[in-house]
Amino acid sequence: MVDLRQMRYFVAVAEERHFGRAAERLHMAQPPLSQQIKQLETTLGTKLFERTTRRVDLTDAGQIMLERARQILADVEALAKDVREVGAGAAGVLRVGFVGSATYRVMPAVVQLARRELPGVRLHVMGEMLTPQIEQGLLENRLDVAVLRPPVQSSELLLDALEGDSLVVALPAHHRLATGGGPVPLAELAGEDFVSYPQGSAVATITSEACRQAGFRPRVVQEATETSTLLAFVGAGMGLALVPDGARRAAASPIAYRELESAPEVGLAIAWKHGSRSGLIPPFRALAHRAVGEVRHGQPSIVHPPSPDQQERP
Known part of the structure; x- marks a missing residue:
């Protein structure tokens, strides 16, 4: 059976690619470290490293082990942190994920509301x-x-x-379409270089379908996972991008935004796993609805906690 100590030893060797440096990092002697790695390989019944006189390389099995081991160790650390916080008096811990564009508009409002109205709850965002x-x-x-x-x-x-958000086109400040009045026809963007969220993301999928209906396929020259990075690429002149309107707040670069004719819309929703027993999800949902209302209208909006019959499956 693999224990956490062996897992930590393995990650150190895998990241250092050298037993000596890994031993120094772990504050231990090299021989017992090598012995522990050999025991781990024996337990798993496979080689995790290819050893040479100069360096240590991961096998294919070792690469999988590294990915999983990092996640397991991170989960164990998160568990320990959550337990410590609750033991120190926190009413609970809620681990919250946000998509990029919500990070700049909805998330700050949610966090502010939570700090004010759920003071005993720790949000890990x-x-x-x-x-x-x-x-x-x-x-x-x-x-x-x-x-x-x-x-x-x-x-x-x-x-x-929660809400729907229209897509707008983000353009380099010097782009021919950066100035002008009225919405831009999507077909006007045919032949342009696009920077995009990775294929498979919601916005990239909606963008691709909208362009197909407009009669062209977007020429994606660069992808970026983070909204801030995506807009930095636009500001640097690498291409244009279709982004949710709420993403405007993310840009520090000189970027122009234009509305689109018959603009495609991308939704925003709260999601959680069926059967979750966390009692913090209902109050979080209520706060998220209030936050969206405040951002949209510029004033507090009272929304009662959603009832179970408002839950819907995708």
């Missing part, structure tokens, strides 16, 4: 994520609740719609 990443985090119980862009693939997740 992970922003600038894509919907597929968030979905995996919810399914693997690394996240308790999230604000994401539908659709999702798994029927294990429940969704509570």
Whole structure:
């Protein structure tokens, strides 16, 4: 059976690619470290490293082990932190994921409301994520609740719609379409270089379909996971991008935004795993609805906690 100590030893060797440096990092002698790694390989029945006189390389099995071991160790550390916080008096801990564009508009309002109205609750916020990443985090119980862009693939997740957000085109400041009045026809963007969220993300999927209906396929020259990075690429003149209107707050670069004719819309929803026992999800949902209302109208809006019959599957 693999124990956590062996897992930590393995990660150190895998990251250092050298037993001597790994031993120094772990504050131990090299011979017992080598022995522990050999015991781990014996337990698993496979080689994790290819050893040479100069360096240590991961086998294919070792690469898989490294990815899983890092996640397991991170989960154990998060568990220990959550337990310590609750033991120190916190009413609970809620691990929250947010998509990139919500990070700049909805998330600050949610966090402010939570600090004011749920003072005993610790929010562990992970922003600038894509919907597929968030979905995996919810399914693997690394996240308790999230604000994401539908659709999702798994029927294990429940969704509570928050709002719809029209896509706008973000353009370099010197672009020929950067100035002008009125919405831009999507077909006007044919032949342009696009920077985009990765394929499979909600916005990239909606953008691709909207362009197809307009008679062209977007020429994507660069992808970026984070909204801030995506807009930095636009500001640097690498291309234009279709982003949710709420993403405007993310840009520090000189960027022009234009509305689109018959603009496609991308949704925003709260998601959580079916069967979750966290009692913090209902108050979080209520706060998220209030936050959206305040951002949209510029004033507090009272929204009662959603009832169970408002839950809907994707």
